[in-house]
Amino acid sequence: MSLLEPEVLARARHRLYGLLGRLLVEGPRPEALALARAVPTLAAVLPPPDAGPDVLDDLAAAHYAATTEVSPVASAVLGEDGLIGGPVADAIRAAYLAGGFHPSRTDVAIDHVGLQLAYLAHLCDAEAQAHADGALDAVERLTALQQGFLDDPLARWLPAWVVASGDAGGPVWRTVAELSLELVASHRSASRRSASRRSASRRSASRRSASRRSAPAPDAAPATTAGPGLDLDDPDVDLRSIATLIVRPARSGWLLSRTALARVCAAAGVTSGLGERGRVLAGALESAAALGQLQPLVEALMQELEAWQAQLERLGTQLLLPTEPWLARARQTHALLTTVRDAVIQVR
Amino acid sequence: MSTTTRIADALASLLGLPPSRSNRPAAPGGPTNVAGEAMPAYAEPDAAPTSLLEIHHPDGRMSSYPPPERWDDWVEWDSRAWPDKVARRYTLVPTICFNCESGCGLLAYVDRTTLEIRKFEGNPVHPGSRGRNCAKGPATHNQTYDPERILHPLKRVGARGGGRWKRVSWDEALDDIAQKMRESRLKRRDGIMYHVGRPGEDHYTNRCITAWGVDGHNSHTNVCSAAARTGYYLWAGFDRPSPDYANASTILLISSHLETGHYFNPHAQRIMEGIHRGAQLIVLDPRLSNTASKASVWLPTWPGSEAWVLLAIAREILAQGRHDRAFMERWVDWRGFNRDARRSLTDPEVLRHLPPEGTEGTFEQFEAALIALYRGFTFEVAAERSGVDAARIAEAAEAVIRGGSRLAAHNWRSASIGNRGGWQIVRALFLLNVLTGSVGTEGGTSGSSWNKFVPKPFAQPPPGSAWNELQLPLEWPFAHFEMSFLLPHLMEEGRGNVDVYFTRVYNPVWTNPDGFMWIRALRDESKFGLHVALTPTWNETAAFADYVLPMGLAGERHDLMSQETHAGQWIGFRQPVRRVAMERLGQRVDRTWEANPGEVWEENELWVDLSWRMDPDGSLGIRRWFESPDRPGEPITQDEYWGWIFDNSVPGLPEAARAEGLTPLQYMRRYGAFEVVRTNYTPYERPVEGTAGDDGLVRDPAGVVVGLDLGGGVLRAGFGTPSRRLELLSSTLIDWGWPEPDHTVPWPLQSHVAPEHIDRGAGQMLLLPNFRLPTLIHTRSANAKWLYEISHHNPAWIHPSDAERLGLGDGELVRIETEIGWFVDKVWITEGIKPGVIAVSHHVGRWRLQPDGGGNRFSTAHATLAEEGTRCSLTLHGGAAAYQTIDPDTSRVWWNNVGVHQNLTHGVHPDPVSGAHCWLQRAVNVRRADPDDRYGAVEVDVARSMAVYREWKALARSAEHHSPDGTRRPRWLKRPLKPTAEAYRLPSTPDEGTS
Structure with a gap:
């Protein structure tokens, strides 16, 4: 038995997706932790099996922190309004239906990262069964479904979520998140290579046929996110508008975490407050303006954004993920902030 | 990944x-030997791991290890x-570990393909350490693969101490050194000196020195344990205690002893066992040491006042009538007390209980005199002298009384080696064992020699006939042992020189007090004709050598060791592990250096080759002691030497080996240790055979005293004293010119740092410079990064009240002035030190004279020495820093501060009786450092060094004036190598005995 055998590989993916999805949805349940300890990367950060209840409580608290730092839901990242639900969630529900996946959980959003991984586990399980049955058509259909879902939505939003989550959940949940992204990236790369080989094979068999049924180009980027679309010359645009733009990742190209937001406020000496991130940032901008601290606050925002860009770019290069649309938006946001900062300096 | x-x-x-498999290292194809030059690689076999053995022993042995x-x-x-x-x-x-003298067992994991050592773990079958090690054991691996270690013999180029070296072959070095040894031996018997730090072995080199026919053994004992040894020896004829901690009811420890410092592993694990079984731990220490922090009663006594507390406990035992009368009547030399007390004691209240002169008297008379003798040591008096609350002393006394015959007590260094008269602190401590009858009992305190087994070699050269006055000068007839730390001072007085001087894993420039005197002497080729440093690593003394010869570490040499870790006896066999592994795999190795890194050798083979070349034709009578017993005319091999010993000198070993189908040598190579005796309680009760004389002593047919007659035909071994009993009153001291009552019986002697000698109002304090760290050991651990990462600097501990008085904040620089100089350190303000005491640890403060050599850069600071007349100074240039080598760990050095070398500023303090250097210093001024003072700066006036030496020498009582029998020292006292009786005769002229 070897991972070079497609059936074995599919079965292994089924188990690993299932485990990671379960961890991300449920947190540190004993059964999942027992499985996780078999995975070297996870075992390296997990507490020992005989850890007391306090340790498990800490782990559960870290899970909560990780999933509230930024929402682990695709629609909140990809959606135009930055809210949960809407067209992004609907598209994901449709994908599940197409793949015959009916999640039983109703306590988390349909487009929660854990459920998305569970969907891939479901597809891989079916693929393994198809290999065992020798049902090559089914294998092809299932791998196409996997590839499609890996490209969109997972590859579009998961890198941003992993970067934004940062260390909020401590080493365990950071590792779980990173391992999930690495699995998606490696699966996606392997899937695209295999699709490319299949396509080439078909082309050589029948050029005409191949031209009619060509697979999506391997380098085609997923749909880009929307642009900032904010006119600073517009008299209705104020600090609150800027805050609203920033906390909508699909527009700003930036998934601003709560921790990063707190750092920005601290740098400018204003309180970060509690509540929804858009309101907190708006409050901070207004307070800073009142205190004459707008320039340091904007500069702190720019610094955070630059760090975000650097991390995302590095991740994209390392894992061959399509992060450029994010980076393009982020550059526009950076330019916007530069304009604001310069304006502040001029006024002073 | x-x-x-x-x-x-x-x-x-x-x-x-x-x-x-993608992240696995490539598997080398065969043997490699990269230590010192590259990091080792290991093969990847096609094999499945084996399970650890799981076995639960009823005692403290390990339960899980490779079978x-x-x-x-x-x-x-x-x-x-x-x-x-x-x-x-x-x-x-x-x-066997080589990093301290405990002799703990190690197990080297040698890769079967590459022959590289993967790690050192504990040897589970070793009876002393029982599979456990402190940090220093596993760190042997770090030392083995030290990228800066000395791999080849080096010879000085240019002036001594100039820091320039060339690589020479072993042949070249051996020929030159042997020739100079021969020249010296032909003209004198005291021209070759072997100066050893910790021997790490029990007889091999001493046999070599004896074979050379010279009085050349010099040890470090007088800067270490000499005072304690004197105290114990005068009592009982053994020079170290061996407490049975694991079975004790009460454990009483004084100051920063081996349970806190670098010898702690075998004892600490048994103290923990004892505590787990309910023992109470009492610790006397002005510092909150690791051990004190575990104590149920911590008595932070003023240094030097310990005897007051101990005698107050003794008084309480006597007052309550809880002393063990039966034991004392049988084993204390009360007859000698009754007989000789009038020659010393003057207290009428004591004298009135004694029997009439010329009569033996009764035990009851002795008992009454004893109660009268110590009647003044009340808790209140002890509290006043020690600065410890009387109630706490009473609490300790109750614990001692409760402990009864299960009182395990220990003092080796610290208080005893710290104070003038420190040997009397030990006499007072052992008095408690005597009173409670806890001598050699289960849970009590034995003598070291009872729990240590030293086998005899195949042939022993006869004792020498010479006496080296530079080692044991006449002024200190009770010195235990050589007055090694005075060597440069004695030379400065023109009292002699040395032709060939070996320092063996010994660094007197740095370790000893008054190091500038050593530097000046070592530079002088008229004092030291040839200096050969045998060392595994660079040190401050090797910088002033003519040859630096690389010696092996724990896994690179043969040695046999035994140590008094508990109430049994064992031997441990140190081995060159790569050589053994190669031989197991069928490869032939002629010389250990062929298997060791570079040309690192072991002394045992070196001594054979060197002695052979010293006496190539056998005309000096030296060579024959190095010939094979089986192959006449051929040099002996290590297999032959140890094979003979294990075949013939270790009871039970041949039988144990035979049971496993092995030869005794194969057994020792496989297991590395053998338990000779499981328990050895009250050996003084051992029946002996012989003839009892009128003096009550039993002699064998050769006339050698082997025991005593207890009456009624009961002949017993007894103790090693002249009376074969425990000598509460030392007639020997009376005979040799010390009749004062505060010397002859356990009594407090006023320390040179007693409170009345420290004027705190004038800025004076007591400098406590000799407390130890458990993770380092002087010079020897200097090339272990892993250990230096744990501890690397030595701030001055100071109590908040003193810091406030001096206006010092945490981390600020303080200038500490001693009798001969000053040094600058940073202060650490802590309540863990007694007010009035400033404490700076030993082990760190290492320096090197070259920016990129002469010492490991993670443990030493680059330094400059300067001299202007008699004023000498040391200036540090930075400290440790990360640097690139083959070992990635050197790039991870995160610490900078490597401490201060305070010992340079210590004047020599030879105790007038024991000869021990009394380490505690009177800090004549402690104050905030001057603005120009730099951390680690040291300045000394060596003119003051000699003045202080002379002040202390004047306290001594020379054998020349006090010997009762025309000898140099009492013959029954210990010497590592006792010469003939003739050599003990006092010289009729000053030069006699040295040629």
């Missing part, structure tokens, strides 16, 4: 598939490769 590998491993793991029957071929997962599961195949070779 790459992402691909990580994901592949993660995927594989959930199906139970083996991990990916010995699998040691030849042991496979386990490589922890460094984790989370990959990479198997490694080893042959496990036992050896």
Whole structure:
């Protein structure tokens, strides 16, 4: 038995997706932790099996922190309004239906990262069964479904979520998140290579046929996110508008975490407050303006954004993920902030 | 690990598939030997790991370890490769740690393919350490692969101390050194000196020195344990205690002893056992040491006042009538007390109980005199002298009384070696064992020699006939042992020189007090004709050598060791582990250096070759002691030497070996240790055979005293004293010119740092410079990064009240002035030190004279020495820093501060009786450092050094004026190598005996 055998590989993916999805949805349940300890990367950060209840409580608290730092839901990242639900969630529900996946959980959003991984586990399980049955058509259909879902939505939003989550959940949940992204990236790369080989094979068999049924180009980027679309010359645009733009990742190209937001406020000496991130940032901008601290606050925002860009770019290069649309938006946001900062300096 | 590998491993793991191989190191194809030059690599065999043995012993032995029957071929997962599961195949070779004198067992994991050492762990079958080690044991690996270690023989180029060296062959070095030894031996018997730090072995080199026919053994004992040894020896004829901690009811420890410092492992694990079984731990220490922090009663006594507290406890025992009368009547030399007390004691209240002169008297008379003798040592008096609350002393007394015959007590260094009269602190401590009858009992305190086994070699050269006055000058007839730390001072007085001087893993420039005197003497070729430094690593003294010869570490040499770790006897066999592994795998090795890194050798083979060349034709009578017993005319091999000993000199070993189908040598090579005696309680009760004389002593047919007659035909071994009993009153001291009552019986002697000698109002304090760290050991551990990462600097501990008085804040620089100079350190403000005492630890403060050599850069500071007349100074240039070598760990050095070398500023304080250097210093001024003072700066006036030496020498009572029998010292006192009786005769002229 070897991972070079497609059936074995599919079965292994089924188990690993299932485990990671379960961890991300449920947190540190004993059964999942027992499985996780078999995975070297996870075992390296997990507490020992005989850890007391306090340790498990800490782990559960870290899970909560990780999933509230930024929402682990695709629609909140990809959606135009930055809210949960809407067209992004609907598209994901449709994908599940197409793949015959009916999640039983109703306590988390349909487009929660854990459920998305569970969907891939479901597809891989079916693929393994198809290999065992020798049902090559089914294998092809299932791998196409996997590839499609890996490209969109997972590859579009998961890198941003992993970067934004940062260390909020401590080493365990950071590792779980990173391992999930690495699995998606490696699966996606392997899937695209295999699709490319299949396509080439078909082309050589029948050029005409191949031209009619060509697979999506391997380098085609997923749909880009929307642009900032904010006119600073517009008299209705104020600090609150800027805050609203920033906390909508699909527009700003930036998934601003709560921790990063707190750092920005601290740098400018204003309180970060509690509540929804858009309101907190708006409050901070207004307070800073009142205190004459707008320039340091904007500069702190720019610094955070630059760090975000650097991390995302590095991740994209390392894992061959399509992060450029994010980076393009982020550059526009950076330019916007530069304009604001310069304006502040001029006024002073 | 790459992402691909990580994901592949993660995927594989959930199906139970083996991990990916992509991150495994390449497997070398055969033997390598890269220590010192590269980091080792290990092979990856196609084999499955073996399970650890799980066995639960009723005592404190380990419960889980590789089963010995699998040691030849042991496979386990490589922890460094984790989370990959990479198997490694080893042959496990036992050896003995070389980093301190405890002799703990190590187990080297030697790769069966590359022959590189993967790690050192504990040897589970070693009776002393029982599989456990302190940090210094495993760190042997770090020292072995030290990228800066000395790999080849080096010879000085240019002036001595100039820092320029060339590599020479072993042949070249041996020929030159042997020729100079021969020249010296032909003209005198005291021209060759072997100066040893910790021997780490029990007889081999002493046999060599004896064979050379010179009085040349010089030890470090007088800067270490001499005072305690004197105290114990005068009492009982053994020079160290061996407490049975694991079975004790009460454990009483004085100051920063081996349980806190660098010898702690075998004792500490047994103290823990004792405590777990309910023993109470009492610790006397002005400092909150590791051990004090575990105590149930901590008595932070003023240094030097310990005897007051101990005698107050003794008084309480006597007052309550809880002393063990039966034991004392049988084993205390009360007859000698009744007979000789009038020659010393003057207190009428005591004298009135004594029997009439010329009569033996009764035990009851002795008992009454004893109660009267100590009647004044009340808790209140002890509290006043020690600065400890009387109630706490009473609490300790109750614990001692409760402990009864299970009182395990220990003092080796610190208070005894710290104070003038420190040997009397030990006399007072052992008095408690005597009163409670806890001498040699289960849970009590034995003598070291009872719990140590030293086998005899195949042939022993006869004792020498010479006496080296530079080692044992007449002024200190009770010195225990050589007055080694005075060597440069004696030379400065023109009292002699040395032709060939070996320093062996010994660094007097740095370790001893008054180091500038050593530097000046070592530079002077008229004082030291040839200086050969035998050392595994660079040190401050080797910088002033003519030859630096690389010697092996724990896994690179043969030695036999035994140590009094508990109430049994064992031997441990240190081995060159690569050599043993190679031989197991069928390879031939003629010289140990062929298997060691570079040309690192072992002294045992070196001595054979050197002695052979010293006496090539046998005309000096030296060579024959180095000939094989089986192959006449041929040099002896290590296999032959140890094979003979294990065949003939270790009771029970041949039988144990035979039971396993092994020769005794094979047994020792396989297990590395052998338990000679499981328990050895009250050996003084051992029946002996012989003839009892009128003096009550029993002699064998050769006339040698072997025991005493207890009456009624009961002949017993007794103790090693002249009376064969425990000598409460030392007639020897009376005979040799010390009749004062505060010397002859256990009594407090006023220390040179007693409170009345420290004017705190004038800025004076007591400098406590001799407390130890458990993770370092003087010079020897200097090339272990792992250990220096744990502890690397030595701030001055100071109490908050003193800091406030001096206006010092935490971390600020303080200038500490001693009698001969000053040094600058940073202060650490803590309530863990007694007010009035400033404490700076030993072990750190190392320096080197070259920016890139002469010492490891993570443990030493680059320094400059300067001299202007008699004023000498040391200036540090920075400290440790990260740097690039073959070892990635050197780039991870995060510490800078490597401490201050305070010993340079210590004047020599030879105790007038024991000869021990009294380490505690009177800090004549402690104050905030001057603005120009730099951290670690040292300045000394060596003119003051000599003045202080002379002040202390004047306190001594020379044998020349006080010997009762025309000898140099009492013959019954110990010497490492006792010469003939003739050599003990006082010289009729000053030069007699030195040629």
